[in-house]
Amino acid sequence: MITVVGEAVMDLVRSGQGETTAHPGGSPANVAVGLGRLSNDVALLTRLGPDTHGTRLARHLVGSGVALAAGAVDKHPTSTAIAHTDESGSATYEFAxxxxxxxxxxDELLAGSACLHTGSIAATLEPGASTVRRLVERARGRRTVSYDPNCRPSLMGDPEQARTRIESLVASADVVKASDEDLGWLRPGQDVVDVAREWLALGPSLVVVTRGAAGAVGVCRAGTVEQRARRVAVADTVGAGDAFMAGLLDALHRRDLLxxxxADRLYGIDTGTLAELLDAASLVSAFTCTRPGANPPTAEELAAYRASVGAALP
Structure with missing residues (x-):
């Protein structure tokens, strides 16, 4: 089983034409949904409010094959994020x-898990972040730990302070995924591949950086692999990075690397395996971009999509 820890949020997406639509979201919740729809055994430790948004999120999660951990509903309102999309479909966010x-x-929360995934707001916003860090510390060496900083500057404060917190989690993780926007905020002016290699030296087995239309790059101890982006008709990019993360974890699971x-096999993966992982993750992300909101594919949809686009990159 894969245990995901982090926020579940209702995304209120406002288009450039002024229209607003509501989509279930939250980076870790999106990852859990992506994993569940790809037929993985996945549980989500999160919080929801006793309101309409919370009810809709719970229905969405359970309907996608995600088990909700105990204590998910409390007295506070369900968290929301207003996503503003531009003409290209790229999104910026305001949070409550x-x-x-x-x-x-x-130990109760992690029982039966082969992997713990966390990241984004959950790993930086108190009081929940302290609990997340204790879980990571407990899981280290006992489960595969994966981490996606998915930076939200409006909530994470000073980038120097955020960088210290984020890189301490990088050092505790086995698999790290970040975006070029994350690294541009944390390490302005630095080449993202250089940063990925620096992060790899902190201890992970694998560090991947997504670069939007420029594709992705992964580094492991055997070397560096570049992955070109697939060309798709983009509805929007909401949840694309989370879909990539889910696709990456799914691919690792299917190759028995969680x-x-x-752990030793993961630490020593070769560049051929890394290329396969990036290709699988990019396919899930590309599909998600073809429809609005964080709406990743089921295993059946992904199989049909793979057949339609073929194995080769454009």
């Missing part, structure tokens, strides 16, 4: 977030 977690034992028993 409450982030805290039930006081449960780490869990403590496979």
């Amino acid at each position: 977030i409450t982030w805290q977690l039930p006081d449960l034992e780490p 869990g403590p028993d496979n």
Whole structure:
């Protein structure tokens, strides 16, 4: 099982034409949904409010094959994010977030899990961030730990301080995924591949950087792999990075590279395997961009999409 820890948010997407539509979102919740729809056994530790948004999010998660951990609903309103999309479909966000977690034992929360995934607001916004960090510390060496900083500057404060917190989690993770926008905020002016290599030296087995239309790049100890982006008709890019993360974890699971028993194999992956992982993740992300909101494919939809586009990149 993969346990995902982090925020579930209702995205209120406002288009350039002034229209607003509501979509379930939140980076970790999106990852959990992506994994569930790809037929993975996945549980989400999150918080929801006792309101319409919370009810809709819970229905969306469970309907996508995600098990909600105990204590998910509390007395606070469900968190929301207003996503403004431009003509290219790219999104910027405004947040109304409450982030805290039930006081449960780490071993109870992680029982049966081969992998713990977390990131974004959940790993930086208190009081919940302290609980997330304790979970990561407990999981380290006992599960595969994956992390996506998915930076939200409006909530994370000073980038120098955020960088310290984020890089401490990078050092505790086995798999790290970031975007070029994340690294541009955290490490302005630095080449993203150089930053990925620096992060790899902190301890992860694999660091991947997504670069939008420029594709993705992954680094492991065997070398560096570039992945070109697939050309698609973009509805918007909401949830594209989360879909990539879900696709990456799904690909790692299908290659039996998750869990403590496979840690040495993950640490020593070759560039051929890395290329396969990036290709699988990019396919999930590309599909998600073809329809509005964070709406990743099911396993059946992905199989049909793969057949329609073929194995080769354009």
